[in-house]
Amino acid sequence: xxxxxxxxxxxxxxxxxxxxxxxxxxxxxxxxxxxxxxxxxxxxxxxxxxxxxxxxxxxxxxxxxxxxxxxxxxxxxxxxxxxxxxxxxxxxxxxxxxxxxxxxxxxxxxxxxxxxxxxxxxxxxxxxxxxxxxxxxxxxxxxxxxxxxxxxxxxxxxxxxxxxxxxxxxx
Amino acid sequence: xxxxxxxxxxxxxxxxxxxxxxxxxxxxxxxxxxxxxxxxxxxxxxxxxxxxxxxxxxxxxxxxxxxxxxxxxxxxxxxxxxxxxxxxxxxxxxxxxxxxxxxxxxxxxxxxxxxxxxxxxxx
Numbered sequence: 001x002x003x004x005x006x007x008x009x010x011x012x013x014x015x016x017x018x019x020x021x022x023x024x025x026x027x028x029x030x031x032x033x034x035x036x037x038x039x040x041x042x043x044x045x046x047x048x049x050x051x052x053x054x055x056x057x058x059x060x061x062x063x064x065x066x067x068x069x070x071x072x073x074x075x076x077x078x079x080x081x082x083x084x085x086x087x088x089x090x091x092x093x094x095x096x097x098x099x100x101x102x103x104x105x106x107x108x109x110x111x112x113x114x115x116x117x118x119x120x121x122x123x124x125x126x127x128x129x130x131x132x133x134x135x136x137x138x139x140x141x142x143x144x145x146x147x148x149x150x151x152x153x154x155x156x157x158x159x160x161x162x163x164x165x166x167x168x169x170x171x
Numbered sequence: 172x173x174x175x176x177x178x179x180x181x182x183x184x185x186x187x188x189x190x191x192x193x194x195x196x197x198x199x200x201x202x203x204x205x206x207x208x209x210x211x212x213x214x215x216x217x218x219x220x221x222x223x224x225x226x227x228x229x230x231x232x233x234x235x236x237x238x239x240x241x242x243x244x245x246x247x248x249x250x251x252x253x254x255x256x257x258x259x260x261x262x263x264x265x266x267x268x269x270x271x272x273x274x275x276x277x278x279x280x281x282x283x284x285x286x287x288x289x290x291x292x293x294x
Contacts, residue, residue, distance in 0.1 A: 113237070141178055149185050154221055166172070
Protein backbone atom coordinates (compact mmCIF):
# COMPACT_ATOMS: atom_id res chain seq x y z
CA UNK A 1 0.00 0.00 0.00
CA UNK A 2 2.81 2.42 0.87
CA UNK A 3 4.49 1.70 -2.46
CA UNK A 4 1.27 2.53 -4.26
CA UNK A 5 0.91 5.82 -2.43
CA UNK A 6 4.48 6.66 -3.39
CA UNK A 7 3.36 6.50 -6.99
CA UNK A 8 4.98 3.16 -7.78
CA UNK A 9 4.07 1.52 -11.06
CA UNK A 10 6.06 -1.66 -10.52
CA UNK A 11 6.09 -3.56 -7.25
CA UNK A 12 7.90 -6.80 -6.57
CA UNK A 13 6.99 -8.95 -3.59
CA UNK A 14 9.34 -11.83 -2.89
CA UNK A 15 9.05 -14.41 -0.14
CA UNK A 16 12.04 -16.71 0.03
CA UNK A 17 12.24 -19.59 2.49
CA UNK A 18 15.41 -21.62 2.76
CA UNK A 19 16.03 -25.06 4.25
CA UNK A 20 17.15 -23.50 7.55
CA UNK A 21 13.75 -21.94 8.33
CA UNK A 22 14.91 -18.47 7.35
CA UNK A 23 12.23 -16.48 5.54
CA UNK A 24 13.16 -13.31 3.68
CA UNK A 25 10.45 -10.89 2.61
CA UNK A 26 11.57 -8.36 0.01
CA UNK A 27 9.35 -5.58 -1.31
CA UNK A 28 10.83 -3.49 -4.11
CA UNK A 29 9.08 -0.55 -5.73
CA UNK A 30 9.82 2.27 -8.14
CA UNK A 31 7.94 4.92 -6.18
CA UNK A 32 9.17 8.38 -5.19
CA UNK A 33 11.58 7.00 -2.60
CA UNK A 34 12.67 8.66 0.63
CA UNK A 35 15.46 10.99 1.68
CA UNK A 36 18.22 9.76 3.99
CA UNK A 37 16.65 11.68 6.85
CA UNK A 38 13.25 10.05 6.29
CA UNK A 39 14.80 6.58 6.14
CA UNK A 40 16.73 7.19 9.36
CA UNK A 41 13.50 8.06 11.20
CA UNK A 42 11.37 5.36 9.58
CA UNK A 43 11.54 2.99 12.52
CA UNK A 44 10.20 5.66 14.89
CA UNK A 45 6.44 5.01 15.27
CA UNK A 46 5.84 8.71 15.82
CA UNK A 47 7.42 9.68 12.51
CA UNK A 48 5.29 9.99 9.41
CA UNK A 49 5.06 12.32 6.42
CA UNK A 50 1.30 12.20 6.25
CA UNK A 51 -0.71 15.08 7.60
CA UNK A 52 -3.82 13.26 8.79
CA UNK A 53 -2.28 11.92 11.99
CA UNK A 54 1.10 11.76 13.62
CA UNK A 55 1.86 8.05 13.70
CA UNK A 56 3.33 5.65 11.18
CA UNK A 57 3.19 2.10 12.46
CA UNK A 58 3.78 -0.04 9.38
CA UNK A 59 7.55 -0.34 9.56
CA UNK A 60 7.71 -0.44 13.40
CA UNK A 61 5.18 -3.31 13.37
CA UNK A 62 7.09 -5.19 10.68
CA UNK A 63 10.28 -4.67 12.65
CA UNK A 64 8.64 -5.98 15.81
CA UNK A 65 7.35 -9.10 14.03
CA UNK A 66 10.78 -9.79 12.51
CA UNK A 67 12.81 -9.04 15.64
CA UNK A 68 10.67 -11.21 17.89
CA UNK A 69 11.76 -14.20 15.78
CA UNK A 70 15.41 -13.16 15.92
CA UNK A 71 15.33 -11.45 12.53
CA UNK A 72 15.33 -7.82 11.48
CA UNK A 73 14.20 -5.26 8.90
CA UNK A 74 16.31 -3.12 6.60
CA UNK A 75 15.23 -0.36 4.25
CA UNK A 76 17.12 1.11 1.29
CA UNK A 77 15.69 4.02 -0.62
CA UNK A 78 16.61 6.38 -3.43
CA UNK A 79 14.55 9.55 -3.57
CA UNK A 80 13.30 10.88 -6.88
CA UNK A 81 14.97 14.23 -6.17
CA UNK A 82 18.42 12.65 -6.21
CA UNK A 83 18.13 9.56 -8.38
CA UNK A 84 16.66 8.76 -11.76
CA UNK A 85 16.24 5.11 -10.72
CA UNK A 86 14.31 6.00 -7.58
CA UNK A 87 12.42 3.58 -5.38
CA UNK A 88 12.48 1.68 -2.13
CA UNK A 89 13.48 -1.79 -1.02
CA UNK A 90 12.21 -3.17 2.28
CA UNK A 91 13.72 -6.44 3.41
CA UNK A 92 12.55 -8.37 6.47
CA UNK A 93 14.14 -11.56 7.77
CA UNK A 94 12.16 -13.99 9.92
CA UNK A 95 13.09 -17.27 11.60
CA UNK A 96 10.01 -19.37 10.96
CA UNK A 97 10.97 -22.03 13.54
CA UNK A 98 10.88 -19.45 16.32
CA UNK A 99 7.88 -19.77 18.64
CA UNK A 100 7.04 -16.08 18.18
CA UNK A 101 6.86 -16.27 14.39
CA UNK A 102 3.38 -15.10 13.42
CA UNK A 103 1.88 -17.25 10.64
CA UNK A 104 1.62 -15.44 7.32
CA UNK A 105 -2.05 -16.24 6.87
CA UNK A 106 -3.76 -16.62 3.53
CA UNK A 107 -1.22 -15.25 1.06
CA UNK A 108 -3.45 -15.75 -1.97
CA UNK A 109 -6.10 -13.53 -0.40
CA UNK A 110 -3.52 -10.89 0.51
CA UNK A 111 -2.19 -10.75 -3.05
CA UNK A 112 -5.74 -10.53 -4.43
CA UNK A 113 -6.54 -7.64 -2.12
CA UNK A 114 -3.49 -5.78 -3.42
CA UNK A 115 -4.47 -6.32 -7.04
CA UNK A 116 -8.12 -5.42 -6.39
CA UNK A 117 -7.04 -2.18 -4.72
CA UNK A 118 -4.45 -1.17 -7.34
CA UNK A 119 -5.34 -2.85 -10.63
CA UNK A 120 -3.12 -0.51 -12.67
CA UNK A 121 0.10 -1.36 -10.84
CA UNK A 122 2.37 -4.11 -12.16
CA UNK A 123 2.83 -6.65 -9.37
CA UNK A 124 5.34 -9.43 -9.41
CA UNK A 125 4.78 -11.94 -6.65
CA UNK A 126 7.11 -14.85 -6.02
CA UNK A 127 7.14 -17.26 -3.11
CA UNK A 128 9.93 -19.82 -3.09
CA UNK A 129 10.41 -22.63 -0.60
CA UNK A 130 12.66 -25.70 -0.63
CA UNK A 131 9.64 -27.76 -1.72
CA UNK A 132 8.23 -25.57 -4.46
CA UNK A 133 7.44 -22.09 -5.64
CA UNK A 134 4.59 -19.79 -6.68
CA UNK A 135 4.95 -16.94 -9.15
CA UNK A 136 2.66 -14.37 -10.65
CA UNK A 137 3.23 -11.33 -12.87
CA UNK A 138 0.29 -9.01 -13.49
CA UNK A 139 2.07 -7.26 -16.39
CA UNK A 140 2.12 -10.60 -18.18
CA UNK A 141 -1.60 -11.04 -17.49
CA UNK A 142 -2.35 -7.55 -18.73
CA UNK A 143 -0.53 -8.24 -21.98
CA UNK A 144 -2.98 -11.08 -22.65
CA UNK A 145 -6.05 -9.22 -21.39
CA UNK A 146 -5.46 -5.89 -23.11
CA UNK A 147 -5.76 -2.47 -21.49
CA UNK A 148 -9.53 -2.10 -21.43
CA UNK A 149 -10.21 -4.96 -19.02
CA UNK A 150 -9.39 -4.15 -15.42
CA UNK A 151 -7.44 -6.65 -13.34
CA UNK A 152 -9.93 -5.79 -10.60
CA UNK A 153 -12.88 -7.17 -12.53
CA UNK A 154 -14.58 -10.13 -10.94
CA UNK A 155 -13.77 -12.59 -13.70
CA UNK A 156 -10.05 -11.77 -13.73
CA UNK A 157 -9.73 -11.83 -9.93
CA UNK A 158 -11.39 -15.24 -9.98
CA UNK A 159 -8.80 -16.47 -12.46
CA UNK A 160 -5.87 -15.07 -10.45
CA UNK A 161 -7.22 -16.68 -7.29
CA UNK A 162 -7.47 -20.09 -8.91
CA UNK A 163 -4.08 -19.56 -10.58
CA UNK A 164 -2.37 -18.89 -7.24
CA UNK A 165 -4.28 -21.53 -5.29
CA UNK A 166 -3.37 -24.17 -7.83
CA UNK A 167 0.31 -23.31 -7.55
CA UNK A 168 0.11 -23.37 -3.74
CA UNK A 169 -1.47 -26.81 -3.82
CA UNK A 170 1.60 -28.18 -5.56
CA UNK A 171 3.73 -27.94 -2.45
CA UNK B 172 -2.74 -26.58 -14.88
CA UNK B 173 -4.10 -23.05 -15.22
CA UNK B 174 -2.49 -21.05 -17.96
CA UNK B 175 -2.58 -17.40 -18.92
CA UNK B 176 -4.32 -18.33 -22.16
CA UNK B 177 -7.51 -18.58 -20.09
CA UNK B 178 -7.30 -14.81 -19.79
CA UNK B 179 -7.71 -14.57 -23.54
CA UNK B 180 -11.02 -16.39 -23.15
CA UNK B 181 -12.07 -14.02 -20.36
CA UNK B 182 -11.17 -11.15 -22.64
CA UNK B 183 -13.43 -12.49 -25.39
CA UNK B 184 -16.25 -12.99 -22.90
CA UNK B 185 -15.94 -9.49 -21.52
CA UNK B 186 -15.49 -7.58 -24.74
CA UNK B 187 -19.14 -6.62 -25.00
CA UNK B 188 -19.46 -5.69 -21.37
CA UNK B 189 -16.51 -3.30 -21.49
CA UNK B 190 -18.16 -1.17 -24.14
CA UNK B 191 -21.09 -0.50 -21.81
CA UNK B 192 -18.91 0.05 -18.80
CA UNK B 193 -17.21 3.26 -19.92
CA UNK B 194 -18.47 6.41 -18.23
CA UNK B 195 -19.98 4.39 -15.39
CA UNK B 196 -19.54 3.97 -11.67
CA UNK B 197 -22.24 6.16 -10.18
CA UNK B 198 -22.16 4.13 -6.95
CA UNK B 199 -18.92 3.66 -5.05
CA UNK B 200 -18.61 1.02 -2.33
CA UNK B 201 -15.56 1.79 -0.19
CA UNK B 202 -14.32 -0.87 2.24
CA UNK B 203 -11.92 0.10 5.05
CA UNK B 204 -8.89 -2.14 4.50
CA UNK B 205 -6.43 -0.81 7.07
CA UNK B 206 -4.94 -3.09 9.76
CA UNK B 207 -7.97 -2.46 11.98
CA UNK B 208 -10.40 -3.36 9.20
CA UNK B 209 -8.54 -6.47 8.05
CA UNK B 210 -8.16 -7.77 11.60
CA UNK B 211 -11.91 -7.30 12.13
CA UNK B 212 -12.69 -9.30 8.98
CA UNK B 213 -12.84 -6.72 6.18
CA UNK B 214 -11.24 -9.02 3.61
CA UNK B 215 -14.18 -11.45 3.33
CA UNK B 216 -16.53 -8.44 3.37
CA UNK B 217 -14.69 -6.89 0.41
CA UNK B 218 -14.73 -10.22 -1.42
CA UNK B 219 -18.44 -10.60 -0.74
CA UNK B 220 -19.13 -7.17 -2.24
CA UNK B 221 -17.06 -7.95 -5.35
CA UNK B 222 -18.83 -11.29 -5.79
CA UNK B 223 -22.36 -10.12 -5.03
CA UNK B 224 -22.09 -7.03 -7.21
CA UNK B 225 -21.02 -9.27 -10.10
CA UNK B 226 -23.77 -11.81 -9.32
CA UNK B 227 -26.38 -9.04 -9.28
CA UNK B 228 -25.13 -7.76 -12.66
CA UNK B 229 -24.31 -4.37 -11.19
CA UNK B 230 -20.68 -4.12 -12.32
CA UNK B 231 -21.45 -1.40 -14.85
CA UNK B 232 -23.00 0.76 -12.15
CA UNK B 233 -21.15 -0.08 -8.93
CA UNK B 234 -17.43 0.22 -8.23
CA UNK B 235 -15.95 -1.60 -5.22
CA UNK B 236 -12.79 0.03 -3.86
CA UNK B 237 -10.58 0.03 -0.77
CA UNK B 238 -9.50 2.73 1.61
CA UNK B 239 -7.32 3.03 4.71
CA UNK B 240 -8.35 3.62 8.32
CA UNK B 241 -11.47 5.77 8.56
CA UNK B 242 -10.82 6.45 12.27
CA UNK B 243 -13.62 4.43 13.86
CA UNK B 244 -11.70 1.19 14.37
CA UNK B 245 -14.12 -0.02 17.04
CA UNK B 246 -16.83 -0.24 14.35
CA UNK B 247 -14.78 -2.16 11.77
CA UNK B 248 -15.39 -3.64 9.25
CA UNK B 249 -16.72 -0.31 7.98
CA UNK B 250 -18.20 0.14 4.50
CA UNK B 251 -19.10 3.53 3.04
CA UNK B 252 -21.39 3.92 0.05
CA UNK B 253 -21.19 7.03 -2.11
CA UNK B 254 -23.95 7.73 -4.60
CA UNK B 255 -24.22 10.65 -6.97
CA UNK B 256 -26.35 13.38 -5.45
CA UNK B 257 -26.97 11.52 -2.20
CA UNK B 258 -25.48 11.64 1.25
CA UNK B 259 -22.84 9.10 2.15
CA UNK B 260 -24.09 5.91 3.84
CA UNK B 261 -21.89 4.31 6.51
CA UNK B 262 -22.39 0.65 7.36
CA UNK B 263 -20.53 -0.73 10.39
CA UNK B 264 -19.63 -4.11 11.88
CA UNK B 265 -20.11 -5.68 8.49
CA UNK B 266 -20.03 -9.37 7.60
CA UNK B 267 -20.22 -11.15 4.22
CA UNK B 268 -23.88 -12.00 4.99
CA UNK B 269 -24.70 -8.37 5.70
CA UNK B 270 -22.84 -7.37 2.52
CA UNK B 271 -25.11 -9.63 0.52
CA UNK B 272 -28.18 -7.92 1.94
CA UNK B 273 -26.73 -4.46 1.29
CA UNK B 274 -26.12 -5.36 -2.37
CA UNK B 275 -29.64 -6.73 -2.70
CA UNK B 276 -31.60 -4.04 -0.87
CA UNK B 277 -29.45 -0.91 -1.13
CA UNK B 278 -27.39 -1.17 -4.32
CA UNK B 279 -30.06 -2.97 -6.29
CA UNK B 280 -33.22 -1.88 -4.49
CA UNK B 281 -32.14 1.68 -3.64
CA UNK B 282 -33.14 1.40 0.01
CA UNK B 283 -30.39 1.43 2.69
CA UNK B 284 -30.46 -1.41 5.23
CA UNK B 285 -31.17 0.74 8.25
CA UNK B 286 -30.22 -1.70 11.01
CA UNK B 287 -26.60 -1.89 9.79
CA UNK B 288 -26.10 1.88 9.71
CA UNK B 289 -23.66 3.51 12.10
CA UNK B 290 -26.43 5.50 13.81
CA UNK B 291 -28.37 2.34 14.64
CA UNK B 292 -25.52 0.16 15.86
CA UNK B 293 -24.43 -0.25 19.47
CA UNK B 294 -20.87 -1.24 20.22
